[in-house]
Amino acid sequence: MLEKNTESIQNSPTVKDADSSLTVSAIPKSVFPSRIVLTTYPKQIGIDPIPIHWGNSDHLKRGPVIVSRSPSTIRRRNAIGAHGGTYSIYYALAVASKELNIDHRPDFTNTEPAVSIGPYPQWGSSRKIVAMDPWGHMAPWIFKDIMSREDVDVRPTIAITKAHMKLAELEDSVKKGRIVPDGKICLNGLGELSVTKFAVEPVWYLPGVAERFNIDEGTLRRSLFEHTGGSYPELITRGDMKVFLPPIGGLTVYCFGNPDKMSDESCNGSDVFGSDICTCRPYLIFGIEEAVKEAQNGGSGVVIYFRKEGRALGEVTKVRRVSYSANLPAHGA
Incomplete structure (x- = not known):
């Protein structure tokens, strides 16, 4: 059961676990505030989240996604999790090693989206x-x-740029006439x-995600809490927070042609390194x-391109499965 009182580090130089002989140095005040906020609760004194109404077609009425735990922003948060998905861990290392200030805010100068996308009618439905x-690609500008x-930290969750793609197989595609250069x-x-x-x-609207899986929101929240090692207690204590930035990989979209006319999955072995462990890369080139x-x-x-190696089971499970299949006796043997 989660305790409602927040834990804090006192002025003593060390904190000692009662069940362990290990002694851990107290966190320097120069890196983090002395008080550790393990979780928060609705209507708690000092907690005043900026309203967010998922699915509102007016971006100002919809509101920004605010997830930062920086000193100036933590009381105004309206989302659970952290920016960066799996990379949030590296961000934590940068702050801990003092390579990045705890209250660092990115400079978004000249980082506007390379093309204009939306809004579309679908954005107005929860x-x-x-x-x-x-709205993630426009957040720092429309919520300026x-x-x-x-005085809150708002960051984009989508970035858009122009680029050139060059893969060895595509030169062969041109030589064999499957692709014709047009300049x-x-x-x-x-x-x-x-x-x-x-x-x-990834930015999850929890009621909508639960609906997609035909489960109730409470079950989704409990499962996410339990199977991320209890890393996000606000999944349990903050039922008013409906948005979650999960610690998973995002996706990359490559658009060929005009993005206005826009009406699968990551594979490290085959797509990136050309391994014969699977046939993902030929499918990618064909696509x-x-x-x-x-x-x-x-x-x-x-x-x-989704970051879901091995049908979202992970590369370890994928390689073990391939190894198991390779060691099976030949058919009829």
């Missing part, structure tokens, strides 16, 4: 988009006044492609070729 923030007025989508005989790249961090053709025909081709 049930249409539940695993990402559709709130950031200044409330716009396929830039040259080397198979170099012009793309719009989107990086997307890129078809996306290029669609863009050259006046449409828009899209390749979405």
